[in-house]
Amino acid sequence: MNDIPIIMSILFWTANGLVSVATGFFVFFLIEQVRARRFRRKNKENDEENLFCDVAYFFEKGKRDRQEDSFYISPLEQYGSHGIVVCVSDGMGGLSYGDEISKAITDSISDMYPIDFDDRFSTSEQVKKLSNSLFEKYNRQGGATFAMVHIFRNRLNVFSVGDSDVILIRDGRATVINPKQNYISVLIQDLIKQGKTTHEAYVTKKCRALVDYMGNFNPRVLFFQSPIKLYDGDTVIVCSDGLTDAIPVGHLNRFLTYSARNTAHNLKEEIKLKNIPRQDNFTGIIMHLNRD
């Protein structure tokens, strides 16, 4: 009978021990879950930060006497801290100073770098100011187009004046992602308002003439109100119309390869092979975004 309290005591302490061990395991399990979740979240964030940007370009005179295109690529070593800024400017044909003006534009963008990714309005104002200074100097005796992209932490900003192209190739589809500021766009709007088809817009004299350009006073600088999210496998091309006049946008994905350098090479060779009489200057900057 005297053994009963001892047995009870042993049972009590055994149960107590088991509960303590179970509680310990449970707490350990919870801590591990929290740690694993934090690790997964951190990895996800890192993955988002780590889209690698592979860049290459071509810059060719075509069959013109002068090179009136100009381009800028920001230092790649600052990709992590400030992103990459690339731009192409295409001097307007038929006017003087196209080469000077396009060079002045890309030089100014180089001076502006690093650019605040989130303050798009301020960047657009700086571009407008630049155009106004060109207006003062050249008084519409010359002008140039302007297309610029800024990629930072897998997001893409676009700024554009005129008709140079920014193209996004995603899932095998190539899409121009900046509107053209040409006379066709104005005519199309008028015809649609009248309920008509738009054939007339394309046969109108000088329909491809620009309605806005760098060197004009207070041009409208088009820019994304908020940036586009980029994904693994996306390709962004910034180019002058010398490229898109020679190769239709819908065919560009045929020239994509695993590296930006090879893509640039393929595009350049294709244009040369086409041997188009009076081939315009053609410049293209190719950016492949991937995880490798």
Place this chain on the structure above:
Amino acid sequence: MIETYRLSHNGGQDKYCDDVLVRVGKVLWLVVVQGSKEITATRIFADAFQKVFATCADDSAFTDLCEKYEKLVPHIFDYMIMKVSDSELSVFRHGSVKGYLVRNGEIKLLPNGTISANDEDRILVATQTLYEKITPEGILADGLMATNCEEWMNYMLYRVSSLDMLSGPNLTAVTIMVRFDEAMKLYTISSKKIEE
């Protein structure tokens, strides 16, 4: 504030067979019907649509209107009903008329049901004839580049025009932008602070 712009274009056809009903008040009610070549039938149902539509007010339940239309419209018609308020987007689609939402730099197909509305949401509702000529990336880029609904529509029509000069079938589309006013933004920010 909810801003909207509507396009109803014949394309290269003699008659316009689709139908768009829009009511903008505190909330936006929208019905887009894709018509058929049998214009008479379309017209009859479009009239019925309008009668039902006339009964909906800002505070009407979304499901009530959907139920009325489901009973009313033969299944051969493709249509989409949408209600947009400052707080939520409700969608009911039947067939090929569909909507895309541009939010946070991404584009998503709007599912049937109700989701919350965010400041600067951009929505496109259109018939299949538009989607055949424009990529999701085109819709996304134009939506983000545009400062208002009309501009967004014009950018997209430039793309369509460069393919068929608008000589194809009827084109019907509505662009919508949700913009919270400053008072609402402040409220949202202060709510967040309280939650934190």
